[in-house]
Amino acid sequence: MKWPVIPTILVSAAVATMIGLGIWQLQRKEQKEQLLARYEAAANLPPVTWPSxxxxxALPLFRKSTLMCIKVLRIxxxxxxxxxxxxxxxHLASCSTGGAEGPGAKVAIGWSERPQSPKWAGGTVNGIIAPDNQQLIKLVVTDxxxxxxxxxxxxxxQIPNNHLLYAIQWFIFAAAAAIxxxxxxxxxMQSA
Structure with missing residues (x-):
């Protein structure tokens, strides 16, 4: 029987790639753990100025901050x-924070059982900086x-660290492909 060279090379390359991805996920797990530890420590640090x-x-996530909502654009x-x-x-307010200071700010002003938007005119608010999908950060009001x-x-x-599971998944894929x-x-070979 002639050894199938090209399929063996392709499968070997695929298995090596999957193992490499598993190792990369293990490295990402360590990086994420360091990032989460830094975020945990942020709660005890002094407040920061709201970044315009x-x-x-270098997002100042989970740090205390204060901002001035000059004008509420929408809630x-x-x-x-x-x-x-x-x-x-x-209820999330999009606020103007002044002249040409950038994109303004998103402020999570509070919670209610009903979906009707509250009347809120803005002002100075204190809170904790949290991740936001649209503007990178928002201020969750503590007042x-x-x-x-x-x-x-x-x-x-609240931030998942699933990199160990992803690594295990890649190693299983590599083992399955090889087997x-x-x-x-x-x-x-038996049929030849």
């Missing part, structure tokens, strides 16, 4: 939970806003 233009590579309502963990509606309950506080524990190929070769 956030640097995506949107999304699902959220209060400090007791009860599901309901979070009481009239007519609303306080939202659950942002926490680094399937070896079994196929054995069958081919």
């Amino acid at each position: 233009v956030p640097d995506k590579d 949107e309502t999304v699902s959220g939970s209060n400090r007791e963990g009860k599901a309901g509606f979070a 009481h806003v009239e007519g609303l309950q306080q939202l659950s506080l942002p926490s680094p524990q 399937i190929y070896i079994l196929a070769l054995r069958k081919r």
